[in-house]
Amino acid sequence: MGGAERSARKRRQNQTTGTVKTSPAAKSSPVAAARKSGGNRNPMIVGALVVVIIAAAVIGGVIYTNSKKSATEGAAIAVKSVDLSLPVTREGAVVVVGKSSAKATIDVYEDFLCPACRAFEDSYSGQIESKLNDGTLKVRYHMLNMLNDRSDPAGYSTDSANAALLAADEGKFLAFHKSLFGSQPEEGARGWTKDQLIDLGRSLGLTSQTFADGVRSGTYDKQISDAFQQVRGTDYLQQEYNGQKAFGTPTLAANNKIIDTSDPNWLTALTG
Amino acid sequence: MTKGTVLDLVGTLFRLGLAGVWLVSGWLKASDPNQTYIAVQAYDVLPGGLVSVTAAAMPFLELALGVLLVVGLGTRLTALLSVVVLLAFIAAVAQSWARGLSIDCGCFGGGGPVAEGDTRYPEEIARDIGFLVLAVWLAVRPRTRLALDGRFTRTAGAA
Numbered sequence: 001m002g003g004a005e006r007s008a009r010k011r012r013q014n015q016t017t018g019t020v021k022t023s024p025a026a027k028s029s030p031v032a033a034a035r036k037s038g039g040n041r042n043p044m045i046v047g048a049l050v051v052v053i054i055a056a057a058v059i060g061g062v063i064y065t066n067s068k069k070s071a072t073e074g075a076a077i078a079v080k081s082v083d084l085s086l087p088v089t090r091e092g093a094v095v096v097v098g099k100s101s102a103k104a105t106i107d108v109y110e111d112f113l114c115p116a117c118r119a120f121e122d123s124y125s126g127q128i129e130s131k132l133n134d135g136t137l138k139v140r141y142h143m144l145n146m147l148n149d150r151s152d153p154a155g156y157s158t159d160s161a162n163a164a165l166l167a168a169d170e171g172k173f174l175a176f177h178k179s180l181f182g183s184q185p186e187e188g189a190r191g192w193t194k195d196q197l198i199d200l201g202r203s204l205g206l207t208s209q210t211f212a213d214g215v216r217s218g219t220y221d222k223q224i225s226d227a228f229q230q231v232r233g234t235d236y237l238q239q240e241y242n243g244q245k246a247f248g249t250p251t252l253a254a255n256n257k258i259i260d261t262s263d264p265n266w267l268t269a270l271t272g
Numbered sequence: 273m274t275k276g277t278v279l280d281l282v283g284t285l286f287r288l289g290l291a292g293v294w295l296v297s298g299w300l301k302a303s304d305p306n307q308t309y310i311a312v313q314a315y316d317v318l319p320g321g322l323v324s325v326t327a328a329a330m331p332f333l334e335l336a337l338g339v340l341l342v343v344g345l346g347t348r349l350t351a352l353l354s355v356v357v358l359l360a361f362i363a364a365v366a367q368s369w370a371r372g373l374s375i376d377c378g379c380f381g382g383g384g385p386v387a388e389g390d391t392r393y394p395e396e397i398a399r400d401i402g403f404l405v406l407a408v409w410l411a412v413r414p415r416t417r418l419a420l421d422g423r424f425t426r427t428a429g430a431a
Contacts, residue, residue: 042424043424045424046345046346046349046421046424047346047349049345049346050340050345050346050349050350053336053339053340053345054333054336054337054340054353056336057332057333057335057336057339058329058332058333058336060332061302061328061329061331061332061333061335062325062328062329062332065302065305065327065328065331066324066328068305069305069306069309069328149313150310150313152306152309152323152324152327153320153321153324154313154320186306187306187310188305188306188307188308188309188310189305189306189309241387242387242389242390243387243389244387244388244389246387
């Protein structure tokens with residue numbers, strides 16, 4: 001209301017001062033200038049400020065997140081050795097460890113990225129190793145790529161399983177397996193790269209070109225994926241998760257039946 | 273109280289409410305970036321490289337929107353961006369539902385694949401539509417109390 005009145009008065013004033021001077025007079029008045037541009041300039045400034053704040057937050061956030069998720073970058077997989085001399089053979093995507101005369105054979109289904117598998121290894125690898133050593137147990141390790149999409153970038157499950165199979169070809173499976181679970185990357189974070197897997201192999205004495213080339217080219221990738229598809233569709237390997245049957249890792253089986261590892265004596269029950 | 277005052281107060285509540293939503297959801301996502309990556313991955317929409325960037329950027333976009341709404345700076349623009357982001361979220365959940373994926377939306381942290389019977393798509397979409405109402409209100413009528421915008425518009429308002 002007031003604004004309209006004032007501008008009407010201004011128009012009249014301008015008319016009285018003459019037509020020639022009309023526009024310079026309107027521009028030179030600081031009040032009129034502020035009124036004229038204030039409504040236009042402020043939203044522009046605010047808009048720019050909003051865009052800058054959002055851009056800064058997003059760019060800073062991406063940099064911060066990437067640094068937080070890249071714990072494995074520039075690091076090395078800690079070498080863990082296993083002092084057992086046991087027969088190790090690879091049958092397709094399965095690694096068989098232990099003496100053929102062993103009384104019991106178990107099938108272990110794992111993914112190198114799976115935290116529950118790591119927990120299982122932490123709890124039972126000592127017992128398993130001693131049973132392997134005294135010749136009462138044989139283990140068939142199925143290294144699967146169930147969580148292949150869960151590393152950033154994707155692919156760690158397959159790369160690590162492939163490298164472990166190549167390590168098995170040269171008799172170093174147990175140490176490779178133990179080292180990878182000992183330095184497990186987090187789900188959703190950066191995994192270990194192929195080069196880092198090759199470096200671990202080299203530290204364990206896997207210096208052959210076959211090993212390095214095999215890790216890079218993914219010699220057993222397809223066999224691992226096929227094995228996972230087969231395992232996932234195997235009836236007796238399904239377990240209850242929240243009331244529904246599904247396959248998960250780790251799963252342990254003997255004689256085509258799942259082993260209930262919630263019983264702490266499951267291993268002695270098998271080997272006697 | 274005039275009608276304008278009442279609408280201002282409603283707008284203020286909506287602005288602070290939407291700010292709270294963004295701040296909480298952004299904070300929960302930003303504090304667990306690995307889980308956020310898994311949550312974004314589970315929607316199975318974006319190609320590999322974009323999943324990583326999206327999962328890293330989204331929590332901080334939400335936090336920025338939350339901070340801007342708390343202080344009431346650029347309320348209309350921030351509300352419009354909120355509308356866009358919420359529509360994208362609703363579309364993402366809807367496509368998971370339509371395709372029969374079994375995932376948790378990860379709207380407030382968490383996320384990723386869940387068992388078939390554990391999906392909550394209708395609830396998740398309804399919740400987002402609720403937030404969308406707040407954002408649309410503020411985009412249409414950004415005038416609120418206790419906002420930095422008031423300092424900028426007072427000079428302009430005199431004209």
